[in-house]
Amino acid sequence: MHPILNDIRLISFDLDGTLVDSVPDLAAAVDKVLEEIPLPPAGEDKVSRWVGNGSLKLVERALTDALGSSPSQQHLEQGHSRFLYHYGQDVGSRTRLFPGVVEALEGLSAQGLHLTLVTNKPQAFIQPLLASLGLEGYFALCLGGDALPQKKPDPAPLLHVADHFGLSPSACLMVGDSRHDVAAGRAAGFRTLAVPYGYNHGEPVSDSRPDALVDSLAELVAPAANPFSARSRA
Template identity: 65%
Template sequence: MHPLLFGIRLVVFDLDGTLVDSVPDLAAAVDATLADLGLPPPGAARVRDWVGNGSLKLMERALADARGVAPDEALLARAHDGFLAHYGRAPSARTRLYPGVREGLAALHGRGLPLALVTNKPSAFIAPILAGVGLEAYFGLCLGGDSLARKKPDPAPLRHAAAHFEVAPAASLMVGDSRHDIAAGKAAGFRTLALPYGYNHGEPVADSRPDGIVESLADLV
């Protein structure tokens, strides 16, 4: 067992860039939305650096990149609605698990540790994606970016998860791939663990000074 797990009674995971590579599906929806607006598609490589702050911010970044100026509220709302419609048709068609994810979750779950999922993705997409990649059985709580009034990097969702399972923050671990995950974990009083392969706006997640870094979730167990 990884040393960071000693004394831990709750493990909270991010989704995109931590458990799954969802960029192919996100990029397809962004490209289709911009095409509907007569704008050039950015493609997966650019979308990868925009993921992490929820779907509204994703579309704001995509529109600003395509037009050269920040969108007004009306255009952003129209684009966001279009994105949700496109993405909702097939949110897990191209999404894949990262290596070691299933093994790591199965081992933690087998030890009786409660597991939670806290993502900034709209909550409506969580269940279809988990079912699509076969992870739906592992999580006792799933929170999306619209589940509470605030989302990561605010610590509120993590504190909510700890309270839900009646576990002290100091006995909880936040596992993610971005500075938002690490910031939320630190602010909530959690231990923090980072994975270096995900989406962090092109920056090394080590710069956020997590308590630990592993190359794969399989390394936890």
């Protein structure tokens, strides 16, 4: 097991950009909203830089980019409603697991760790997406971005998860792909681990100085030679 897991009893995973590459489905829904207005499509490259703060913020960024200015509240609410409709029609046909995810989840589950999901994706989409990818049996608790009044980078969702299992935050690890995940974990008192292949608004997640960085989540269940290797925070 990776040294970052020493004395860890619970792991909270981010979803989009950490476990799954969901941008193709998110971009398809965004572009359908823009087509209805009508406005030019955004495409996957732009959407990949807008993901991470929940669906409302994603739609706001898409409309602002297409309009050249911030949308009115009415247009934003209408656009968000249409996005939820379109994305709800197809949450997973183009979404794929990142390499190493299944190996990590299987290995960590075998160790008896509590595995949880803390994402800013709306709650209604989590179970259908997990089911489409065969991941629904791994997580003891899933929190979407609308499950609580606060979402990441606020630490409240992570503190809620720790409290749910009666654990100290110091016994918990946050795993994500963005500065929001690292900030939420740090503020909650969790250890933090990041993957560099996610979305993070086009910025290297290493700039946020997580406690450790792995190229693949499979490294969590593989032997490690050094306790906080060269890719750890130093």
